[in-house]
Amino acid sequence: GVLIDDLVTKGVDEPYRMFTSRAEYRLLLRQDNADRRLTPIGWKMGLATTARHDRLTAHEAAIAQAEELLLNRRHDGVTLDALLRRPETTWDELLALSPELQALNIPPLAARQVTIETKYSGYIKRQAAGVARAEQVQGTAIPDWFNFLAVPQLRAEARQKLAAIQPRNLGQAGRISGITPADIAVLMMYLKEPSRLAT
Secondary structure: OOOHHHHOOOOOOOOOOOOOOOOOOOOOOOHHHHHHHHHHHHHHOOOOOHHHHHHHHHHHHHHHHHHHHHHHOEEOOEEHHHHHHOOOOOHHHHHHHOHHHHHHOOOHHHHHHHHHHHHOHHHHHHHHHHHHHHHHHHOOEOOOOOOHHHOOOOOHHHHHHHHHHOOOEHHHHHOOOOOOHHHHHHHHHHHHOHHHOOO
């Protein structure tokens, strides 16, 4: 297998590419934050080296330091965070406005991450909320007595597959090949109102 250290990002302009065109949550699964998402997992599994973990810890500390200053310092009555959210404002322009930010000497990769997270913060928060809702839906239990064959609005293929596999929750059901989001929506409706099941 390939170790996480073999997939290390080379730099701002030469990241390893990830195809996100079919990813459901593209704003969260970006190539620029892959290291932040995957290194902690690799560390827990014993795949990431101590040096890599230490680099990520320093990177996260720089990001947190910059974000705290942006939220708590103002220029002409406006927080630096609000200024950076403006499409026309760059990190370099922010540095010129704030000697205090300049003094932090934030590394380029951390500065780039802070810029992306700040400029797209509204969209990212909305998508994160969507993920939380989806996880809640996926955790919805399907009782043992539930009869998939008695759900009239399910496609015949979906009824047969669900009845054969007997998933225990909607998350498992959604991972069955050939089961569509529409099928899951139908299941949710009948789980909420089981009295509507055909007899």
